Amino acid sequence: MKLRELVERFFLYQTTKNIDSIFIKGIAIDSRKVGNGDLFFCITGFTVDGHDFAKQAEANGACAIVAEKPVDVTIPVIIVNNSSRALSIAANTFFHNPTNKLQLIGVTGTNGKTSVTYLLEEIFQQSKKKTGLIGTIQMKIGDTSYNVKNTTPEALYLQKSFRQMVEENVETVMMEVSSHALDLGRVYGCDFDIAIFTNLSQDHLDYHENMGDYLHAKSLLFSQLGNRYDLTSPKFAIVNKDDSNAEFIIKSTAQHVITYGIDSEADITATNIELNANGSSFTICTSDGNMDITSRLMGKFSVYNMLAATAAAICSGVSLRDIKSALELTTGVKGRFEPVATGQPYGVIVDYAHTPDSLENVLTTIRSFSNGNVYVVVGCGGDRDRSKRPLMAQVAVNYADLALFTSDNPRSEDPDQIINDMINGMDKTNYEVIVDRKEAINRSIRLAKENDIVLIAGKGHETYQIIGNEVHDFNDKKVAEDAIIQKIGKG
Numbered sequence: 295m296k297l298r299e300l301v302e303r304f305f306l307y308q309t310t311k312n313i314d315s316i317f318i319k320g321i322a323i324d325s326r327k328v329g330n331g332d333l334f335f336c337i338t339g340f341t342v343d344g345h346d347f348a349k350q351a352e353a354n355g356a357c358a359i360v361a362e363k364p365v366d367v368t369i370p371v372i373i374v375n376n377s378s379r380a381l382s383i384a385a386n387t388f389f390h391n392p393t394n395k396l397q398l399i400g401v402t403g404t405n406g407k408t409s410v411t412y413l414l415e416e417i418f419q420q421s422k423k424k425t426g427l428i429g430t431i432q433m434k435i436g437d438t439s440y441n442v443k444n445t446t447p448e449a450l451y452l453q454k455s456f457r458q459m460v461e462e463n464v465e466t467v468m469m470e471v472s473s474h475a476l477d478l479g480r481v482y483g484c485d486f487d488i489a490i491f492t493n494l495s496q497d498h499l500d501y502h503e504n505m506g507d508y509l510h511a512k513s514l515l516f517s518q519l520g521n522r523y524d525l526t527s528p529k530f531a532i533v534n535k536d537d538s539n540a541e542f543i544i545k546s547t548a549q550h551v552i553t554y555g556i557d558s559e560a561d562i563t564a565t566n567i568e569l570n571a572n573g574s575s576f577t578i579c580t581s582d583g584n585m586d587i588t589s590r591l592m593g594k595f596s597v598y599n600m601l602a603a604t605a606a607a608i609c610s611g612v613s614l615r616d617i618k619s620a621l622e623l624t625t626g627v628k629g630r631f632e633p634v635a636t637g638q639p640y641g642v643i644v645d646y647a648h649t650p651d652s653l654e655n656v657l658t659t660i661r662s663f664s665n666g667n668v669y670v671v672v673g674c675g676g677d678r679d680r681s682k683r684p685l686m687a688q689v690a691v692n693y694a695d696l697a698l699f700t701s702d703n704p705r706s707e708d709p710d711q712i713i714n715d716m717i718n719g720m721d722k723t724n725y726e727v728i729v730d731r732k733e734a735i736n737r738s739i740r741l742a743k744e745n746d747i748v749l750i751a752g753k754g755h756e757t758y759q760i761i762g763n764e765v766h767d768f769n770d771k772k773v774a775e776d777a778i779i780q781k782i783g784k785g
């Protein structure tokens with residue numbers, strides 16, 4: 295592509311040399327991955343400053359540089375106000391605005407994003423659409439999976455993925471949109487057709503200054519949802535009316551708003567809800583008619599997720615019959631309320647709850663059907679929101695008979711200190727501290743008797759434990775299975 299054509303989209307910029315004869319072969323943001331003829335963007339990161347790598351990018355074959363300040367290279371430099379924003383514009387342009395050719399559904403909120411995107415995938419596949427999915431666990435095109443580093447990837451990888459989806463004839467894409475991505479502009483230029491707000495509760499206060507900033511970041515998905523009414527392709531904001539921030543989100547968009555809820559009046563609601571140890575049954579009420587659902591998904595929070603997915607599917611013209619089939623067929627997502635069943639007489643559940651709210655939801659659900667003791671194995675991530683630590687620990691001791699506090703990706707922090715933060719000020723004593731996660735899981739399985747339930751929370755689908763800079767293999771489900779088998783062996 296002609297560099298001039300791409301750069302003109304920046305609107306305000308300065309060039310240090312004439313760029314008219316330059317054609318770029320690609321875009322790069324990592325100097326170590328620059329190819330011959332690439333345009334390199336210097337991004338100021340949280341760890342290092344990409345401007346310091348301009349020379350390396352040149353040495354690796356970059357034909358020009360985009361930067362926020364002068365850099366010491368001989369190739370042309372395009373100076374912009376904000377390299378990250380310029381990168382989003384460039385990536386959209388270079389990959390020919392792929393989201394204009396896709397139906398794009400963005401899901402944001404503290405909890406439930408992954409769960410809702412997977413429900414949507416099943417619903418759209420049921421209605422015979424080719425789907426794409428981007429989120430915490432993986433990126434998928436149809437049934438092919440790709441690894442991801444972030445829940446919502448950097449603009450360059452995002453637009454490249456969308457392009458691939460267009461080329462592979464994907465029709466509908468569901469993606470998780472994290473507050474980090476919204477704040478850092480990773481999704482600038484994405485043409486969302488539907489935006490879903492699941493809920494807001496405390497998390498990520500390491501990154502956002504306070505809950506107001508966190509909410510504001512979430513609301514950007516809704517203010518970014520088209521800027522005018524388009525009668526031929528309307529846009530929809532789907533909002534959980536039971537969340538106390540619903541009105542703020544609703545006011546952030548100029549597009550159609552569809553609400554869902556259980557306790558408040560909403561466009562799409564659920565009644566006759568029955569929750570039990572095998573799943574849930576309820577009636578979804580919509581203006582198009584009602585449908586009775588019997589699902590294997592557990593807990594009231596899952597009913598919310600199913601309502602959110604139903605609302606988006608209805609806005610997309612999917613029939614109630616296809617929605618019902620998908621909701622009744624789904625068995626849930628890896629690491630989300632996933633049972634570990636190795637023939638033992640007690641329940642073991644692996645779940646990704648890593649916020650006070652999600653832990654409370656999951657423990658309340660377990661409490662509602664358990665008639666034995668409830669054990670929870672839980673830790674808090676290092677280099678993440680410290681203020682959620684005592685809240686999560688308090689939830690654990692409030693709802694479980696015994697909490698086993700342990701490590702969950704301590705990263706650069708001291709694991710003992712993280713647990714100290716958790717138990718600091720605790721007014722209950724029904725907990726034990728076992729820093730080694732494998733030991734903690736083993737202990738919980740040894741304690742469990744018939745009818746008891748063990749919840750192993752926080753890591754869900756993760757297959758690693760990050761200690762310092764090292765990533766160790768660690769899989770909650772596998773460790774639990776081994777512990778159960780060992781216990782059975784010992785009789």
Ligand SMILES: CC(=O)N[C@H]1[C@@H](OP(=O)(O)OP(=O)(O)OC[C@H]2O[C@@H](n3ccc(=O)[nH]c3=O)[C@H](O)[C@@H]2O)O[C@H](CO)[C@@H](O)[C@@H]1O[C@H](C)C(=O)N[C@@H](C)C(=O)N[C@H](CCC(=O)O)C(=O)O
Pocket residue numbers: 323324325326336337338339340341342343344345347430443444445446447448472473474475
């Ligand atoms: C805080 C944050 O968001 N960090 C992201 C950020 O990293 P960073 O700012 O530290 O980058 P950096 O290492 O300083 O590098 C700056 C620039 O220099 C470049 N560089 C660097 C070294 C070099 O030799 N040459 C070079 O060119 C880098 O490619 C980059 O362009 O840019 C990276 C590349 O895009 C991201 O992978 C990284 O996400 C890290 C892994 C992360 O943990 N992010 C979390 C906080 C996050 O974003 N989470 C949300 C969701 C959480 C949830 O709710 O589940 C997510 O969407 O994943």
Ligand SMILES: Nc1ncnc2c1ncn2[C@@H]1O[C@H](COP(=O)(O)OP(=O)(O)OP(=O)(O)O)[C@@H](O)[C@H]1O
Pocket residue numbers: 403404405406407408409410430445470492493595596598599629630631645646647648651652653655656754
């Ligand atoms: N609607 C919901 N409300 C509250 N808690 C939920 C909801 N849905 C799921 N959960 C709980 O939150 C955990 C994480 O769910 P999920 O992975 O769907 O959320 P997420 O928003 O994608 O999280 P992340 O920000 O880490 O990507 C689940 O394992 C479950 O414990």
Ligand SMILES: N[C@H](CCC[C@H](N)C(=O)O)C(=O)O
Pocket residue numbers: 445648674675676678702703752753756
């Ligand atoms: N994607 C989220 C989830 C982390 C889950 C938990 N296992 C942890 O490491 O804190 C984050 O990075 O904050």
Ligand SMILES: [Mg+2]
Pocket residue numbers: 407408409429430431445470
């Ligand atoms: Mg997720």
